Amino acid sequence: MAALLLDAEEFSPLIRAPLGGGHDEKWLQALLFAHPGVIPIERIDPGAGSLVPICRELALPKDGASVFLDLLAVTAHGRLVLVECKLWRNPQARREVVAQVLEYAALLRRWSYADLTARLKASLKWSGANPLFSHVRRTVPDLDEVGFVEAVSRSLKSGDFDLVIAGDGIRADLEVLAGHLEGSNARLALVEIQLWTDGAGRTVVVPALPLRTEVLHQRVIVDGEGVPLRLEEPGDAVEAMEALADPERAASRDGNRAFWQCFIDGVRFDHPDQPVPRHGGNNWVKIPLPAPARWLTAYRTADEAGLFLPLDGDGGEALFERLAEAAAALRDESGLDLAFIRKQAEPFKGSMAVKRLLSDFASLEAQTAWFCNAANRLVNALRPRLSVEGA
Known part of the structure; x- marks a missing residue:
């Protein structure tokens, strides 16, 4: 499959193709990992620079089990990007995906830079003193090590993430849910992945950005240097989502x-x-x-x-x-x-x-x-x- 990006005015000769069959969530996850440029990071987070994929299916421990983040990436400026891929054939997925990505952010926020490094070494068999920096520097050659480590550390401490939900069709109800989120120190973007085919059987992958939030503020306790010591849990955001999507569960x-x-x-x-x-x-x-x-x-x-x-x-x-x-x-x-x-x-x-x-x-x-x-x-x-x- 050739993954291409075209401008909107070039769509007319193409036919919209629904995702399905081999084009499932795993396929979408692999596509975004191999071609991170499909995620319009500069529109989501202006000034972010390059987006560098780190790993797929990152295990995030929680009480009694682990959950798995579809894709973890980082910008050239050290902000972590959490990507969750969802197809909308399952109505339950529409109700739960915002809460899910918020939970992943809350779990990751507990980690330090050293915790993240240790987990990546174990899961990806990386070696060296600072393998994450070495990995990102292959894409961003002029990256400063001290500044990068400090930026990623700040991203983890403050929960300052870019949260991306990528799917085959962003439904209106999900936009309403995302629009009512409060209580997260992160940016949330919904990225619609469209597939188009031409007469020659070639496939064109086109991202659309139907919703991007600004930073959603919450109460933060900070030390004398302004570093957050404790952030409120994202429960208020989850509750707001459930009240809209599932009143019985909210009650x-x-x-x-x-x-x-x-x-x-x-x-x-x-x-x-x-x-x-x-x-x-x-x-x-x-x-x-x-x-x-x-x-x-x-x-x-x-x-x-x-x-x-x-x-x-x-x-x-x-x-x-x-x-x-x-x-x-x-x-x-x-x-x-x-x-x-x-x-x-x-x-x-x-x-x-x-x-x-x-x-x-x-x-x-x-x-x-x-x-x-x-x-x-x-x-x-x-x-x-x-x-x-x-x-």
């Missing part, structure tokens, strides 16, 4: 948030240094803990309620082993039937968890009371051990 989310707000308002911790919980995603909250742990997660599903301490990586594995050795004491101190779960060996993923069936509770108030009691007991049992670990 369920509102009910879940109200339940967890009652827990946040009602829980009382014996430990004087314990911060209050804060909302996470739909139907779960974070209970902050000191290093080397991060937080306890309190959650509800359709049929169970529980709390778990997520542990991953080398540090998480070491802590898991120490807590597992003290399992009997932890169960005795907390009065909870704690389970120690090894989910994955390499890289390590595990958790310490307790759960109950929702059918065990007579009311929402009983659920709230159990969460308050169990959270306080777990904090009391864990914090002294974490203080020793972090010392």
